Amino acid sequence: MSDNVVSRRVMWAYILTGLAVFALMFVLGVFMRAEQAAWITFDAGLFYSIMTLHGAGMIVAMALCGMGGLWYIMDREQPMNPGIAWGAFAAMVIGALCVVVAALVGHFAAGWTFLYPLPFVGATWAPWATGAFLVGIALVVVGWAAYCTQLLGCVLSKYGGLRGATGWDLVFHHDAFVASGRPEPPPQAFAALVVAVDGLFAVAGGMPAGIASLAHFVDPSVAIDPLWIKNLTYEFGHTFANLTIYMAIAYVYVALPRYANREWHTSPVLAIAWWGTLLFVATAYFHHLYMDFAQPNGLQYVGEIASYLAAFPPAVVTIFGGALLVYRSKMRWSLASIFLYAGLVGWLVGGVGALLDATVPINVSLHNTLWVPAHFHTYLLQGVFLFVLGWVFAMLEARSAIVTPLVVRWIAGLGIFGGAALLLLGWYVAGSQGVPRRYAIQPAPGPEISSWATIGALILAVGLLVTLAEALRLARAVREVRA
């Protein structure tokens, strides 16, 4: 019982911190859109400091939101040392604070990608801000590495090493495996395995890039190959960002069946799908370098093939499985189940946008246009974030025994889905018109579209506030139930 209290505390610390960071970054995001819509004006330096902070902060926010629950879920399978989880949490939070200070106090504005040699050449900010940013990112990576290592240890020791955790015998010696009576890893354990392994793979790319950058910071005579570090930057950035959704999918695996009154069990197909994810999440990042013609040609083909293949496991197994789970079930629709289910839709829609952009000839006219933020906001805001909200409400609903009234559900739903649709559509439309991303002042038709998008963001904000109020009401009821 007391262990359960400890692991809940770990989970809520991660998730609530993640949501708080999300809220701050959301507000900054609305300011950026309003500035692009010319509703308000601030100077480009501030815009780009905010952009840098928003990008780095949102990814850390989504990561924290996923890490907490996945830790809690896997801790129930096999207890883990909470000390390590707290250490990882502390490193990431301190790292995030360094980034905040670097951006807001130090005016660091090299983008979350801080593509070498940008942080050092033509900088409009103090060198200490570059240092603070690099140290901040390094701390985030250290925390993440510790978390992934612990998670990997948990999965491997519980299910009998890599062979057990990957479901090897389940796939290749199916009858013998079933006869042996050994428990198969539940779906969320596959998510944990892939997050841990690919997470460490991301670290393996991010660490050399970070160390090289810090070395150059200390001694500018240290020269870095710009193409080499660009590869590593995206290997880390893409993989880390992409894994946020593979963490949050554990919430769907665990919570959605409760609402559908059905079971989501492991099948050989599910195991194979996760092997695919393991491989393709790690190799898809080459699509960030399509417009680097100096990149060896073979890698461009790898990028397109891996990006396509990465879509198969979610489309054919997880999202399809989720739809099948819900189809003609005795579904209890509540805020939690609506969010979880809608997240699957957002993931699919964002995936289509991503696939188009991952096709090299199409990338020529979409690369670094607003199409890019369009698709990743789709699966962060309407995928990862909804899975997190779904999980939070699943916990609150189970313990408060309150079902949100239909009216509130409609207001929250219309605000969140409607507002987000308008916000996202702005990026898709502008991107397809070739409006570049990361422009403090956009060429036409950017500003006009940004106006609509800002309205969408404000509607979304109303939906989020209603949802927050409802969450607080449920949380209060939980406390009363306990008292």
Add this chain to the structure above:
Amino acid sequence: MAAVAIIGVMVAIARSTTGNPEAQATVTTVGYRLRRGWLWALAACAVAAFAVSLPNFPYARPSALEGRHYPVIAFQYGFEMPKTIPLNQPVVFDVTSKDVNHGFGIYAPDGKLFAQVQAMPDYVNHLALTFKVPGHYLVRCLEYCGIAHYAMQGAFDVR
């Protein structure tokens, strides 16, 4: 359009829960058969998309580099580049950067993004093109390069 179709199907599935519920085993038997079809359909789409995209990759083969070469040097915040480019002749832009990463994005007279390549220090990227439409082409930076990134422009005429 794809988005509307996806949302439509998913909403229909969600609405199915208001009708008579069915046992999970019944649903999965049909579902798994459907899944196999869905897998093959997706695989066919992926193979077709890859096959169609392949000949349209923008990476210049050595033979395509025989056109006239024009150097482009990007810098914070502008482009050193020729003012005019010939019409209907194969040309190659040799694109590099003096300082940080930039993007060399060519916008056609109708405002559409026509072609692009990254401009990177220490490397030269070869962008092979043939301009078939005369007029004034705008160049915009398409890689974040510092706080005046949004204002980084160039231009040339195709005649």
